[in-house]
Amino acid sequence: MKLSSIRYLIGEGFKNVWVHRFMSLASVGVLLACMVMMGVAILLSVNVDTALGSLQDQNAIVVFYSDEMTDEQAQIVTTTIADMDNVKDAVFISKAEGLERQKEVLGSDYAALLDYLEDDNPLPNAAQVTFEDLEQFDSTVLAIEKVQGVTHINEQRDIAAKLNSIRSMINNAGFWIVALLFVISVAIVANTIRITMFSRKREINIMKAVGATDSFIRVPFMIEGMLLGIISGAISTGLLYFIYKASTASIEKSFGMTVVPFSDFAIKMLLGFMLMGAVTGVIASLISMSKYLRHEGSEFNAIT
Amino acid sequence: MNDIFNTGTDTPVTPPAASAEDLIMGSFASEEPTVPVQPAPPPAPQPVPAAVTASQQPLIEFRGVYKVYDNGTHALSDVNLKIHKGEFVFVVGASGAGKSTFIKLLTHEESPNAGEIVVNGYRMSSIRRRDVPKLRRTMGIVFQDFRLIPSMTVFENVAFAMRVTGASTRSIRKRVSYALNIVGLGDKARNLPTELSGGEQQRVGLARALVNNPAMIIADEPTGNVDPNMSYEIVELLSEINRRGTTVIMVTHEHQLVRDFGRRVIMIEHGTVVADNGNGGAAR
Numbered sequence A: 001m002k003l004s005s006i007r008y009l010i011g012e013g014f015k016n017v018w019v020h021r022f023m024s025l026a027s028v029g030v031l032l033a034c035m036v037m038m039g040v041a042i043l044l045s046v047n048v049d050t051a052l053g054s055l056q057d058q059n060a061i062v063v064f065y066s067d068e069m070t071d072e073q074a075q076i077v078t079t080t081i082a083d084m085d086n087v088k089d090a091v092f093i094s095k096a097e098g099l100e101r102q103k104e105v106l107g108s109d110y111a112a113l114l115d116y117l118e119d120d121n122p123l124p125n126a127a128q129v130t131f132e133d134l135e136q137f138d139s140t141v142l143a144i145e146k147v148q149g150v151t152h153i154n155e156q157r158d159i160a161a162k163l164n165s166i167r168s169m170i171n172n173a174g175f176w177i178v179a180l181l182f183v184i185s186v187a188i189v190a191n192t193i194r195i196t197m198f199s200r201k202r203e204i205n206i207m208k209a210v211g212a213t214d215s216f217i218r219v220p221f222m223i224e225g226m227l228l229g230i231i232s233g234a235i236s237t238g239l240l241y242f243i244y245k246a247s248t249a250s251i252e253k254s255f256g257m258t259v260v261p262f263s264d265f266a267i268k269m270l271l272g273f274m275l276m277g278a279v280t281g282v283i284a285s286l287i288s289m290s291k292y293l294r295h296e297g298s299e300f301n302a303i304t
Numbered sequence B: 001m002n003d004i005f006n007t008g009t010d011t012p013v014t015p016p017a018a019s020a021e022d023l024i025m026g027s028f029a030s031e032e033p034t035v036p037v038q039p040a041p042p043p044a045p046q047p048v049p050a051a052v053t054a055s056q057q058p059l060i061e062f063r064g065v066y067k068v069y070d071n072g073t074h075a076l077s078d079v080n081l082k083i084h085k086g087e088f089v090f091v092v093g094a095s096g097a098g099k100s101t102f103i104k105l106l107t108h109e110e111s112p113n114a115g116e117i118v119v120n121g122y123r124m125s126s127i128r129r130r131d132v133p134k135l136r137r138t139m140g141i142v143f144q145d146f147r148l149i150p151s152m153t154v155f156e157n158v159a160f161a162m163r164v165t166g167a168s169t170r171s172i173r174k175r176v177s178y179a180l181n182i183v184g185l186g187d188k189a190r191n192l193p194t195e196l197s198g199g200e201q202q203r204v205g206l207a208r209a210l211v212n213n214p215a216m217i218i219a220d221e222p223t224g225n226v227d228p229n230m231s232y233e234i235v236e237l238l239s240e241i242n243r244r245g246t247t248v249i250m251v252t253h254e255h256q257l258v259r260d261f262g263r264r265v266i267m268i269e270h271g272t273v274v275a276d277n278g279n280g281g282a283a284r
Helices: A003-019 A021-058 A071-082 A095-106 A108-120 A134-145 A157-199 A201-209 A214-255 A266-296 B017-034 B050-056 B099-106 B129-137 B154-163 B169-182 B198-210 B228-243 B255-261
Strands: A061-065 A087-093 A126-131 A150-154 B060-068 B074-083 B088-092 B114-119 B139-142 B216-220 B247-252 B264-269 B272-276
Touching: A003 A021, A003 A214, A021 A157, A021 A214, A021 A266, A061 A071, A061 A134, A071 A087, A071 A126, A087 A095, A095 A108, A126 A134, A134 A150, A134 A157, A157 A201, A157 A214, A157 A266, A201 A214, A201 B129, A201 B154, A214 A266, B060 B099, B074 B099, B074 B264, B074 B272, B088 B099, B088 B228, B088 B255, B099 B114, B099 B216, B099 B247, B129 B139, B139 B198, B154 B169, B154 B198, B169 B198, B169 B228, B198 B216, B198 B228, B216 B228, B228 B247, B228 B255
Parallel strands: B088 B247, B088 B264, B139 B216, B216 B247
Antiparallel strands: A061 A126, A061 A150, A087 A126, B060 B074, B060 B114, B264 B272
């Protein structure tokens, strides 16, 4: 396609948006609603994911060793565990350290109660072990149990499993919400373009009569769809910024939780949404055009 | 190539044929010979020089063409005809006789069920979908209802047909003025179609049809929505365009007009050609 044509066709695309500005406004409005909902879903899942991730990091198991082992032997076993697959870290806790920790838990008022145990410490040597991937929690625990000298493992299997399922549930829900809203957006833009197209039916027929190619006819509508999408993408990112700022301020105040700062994904989100808007517009215009060009592609005399 | 702009227009700037064509119709002019059509060996009693054979190759040829619509209507049956370059042909017949189908087959809006149609070197039986626009750029179509875009000025309406071909803004400005001058509307370029009379609107349609310098003009009842004395003006203009070399095919049912202009007449009734006074006429 020649440069002069491209310039003309892009101009026509912009003109379409302007000539049908109320329709454009309506579809940008609905697109905005869709994109803001998408954005909220994404922001929610990002935050929940991060929060759950940090919770998971704290989810460690405690491995207890046999009393017959010396401290040195127990330390060697700990290094063995640390080297195992899927083990992130294994920290040795000696009997004495174990007692200190218990004192901390009890607090200064009651810590003295444990003082008399110092000479005859009943606690076994132990190690705190954290995992890399909690999906493989069960198999790793089994492997550790088989290690020589390990007597028993204090694990919170339930919590790990629950955290995992919540995380994947939120990710899944986020994905489906985004997918559904995307389909809705395509339908909305396709509808707008169909309306523009019918209002320009006469023009399209004349274009066909004077020998316009299908792509020549299609380009302005594609540009129109892209524009609507890009505008919506840009505005929705701006809106999301304010929504996020307002809602996180109160959340941080009342729950004392820290949220992921918006600036972490502002650019990504802006570009992503604009790209998504453009893709939505192109798909929508192709959908509404292909049907039209196929059915009435060669005709121009029949319609008045 | 018949360039109506190169033969005695009253516009002062008349570029040489080659340059004007290269400027605007470059693609079309170069494509024409790339789709050669070899018709069935003609019954030639004596050897003819190659050049003569080429020039005698009809611009439009129908060979045993049948068209039946999906609803069972037999629109055309066994139509055979040839229209040569430079001819002026009236196609007449009652409504429903098959005139519209005849036009639709020419422009490849419809395909025949049987037989072969060759238009300007394109075989309709084997034309590719992407070649249809190229075929249509070799013809200028004039509609009964003008088909002007009301929101565009006269100039834009004519320029529109050139934009489709990817013409540059400069050549559009030049050619559109030529075309509007030919139909006598040079001073109405900035008007909207609604500000013009019916006859003037059809002249805009005519300017649009010839702005791409087509090999043929196909006019489908061009005088149907124009008052009688304007009708004569329209046909006069078509005759003038024809005098400059462009083939004109005009569908009409105004017998008086046909009689007054005394050109070749193809009469269609019930889907068959019942009369053709042209020498290039029915092959069988």
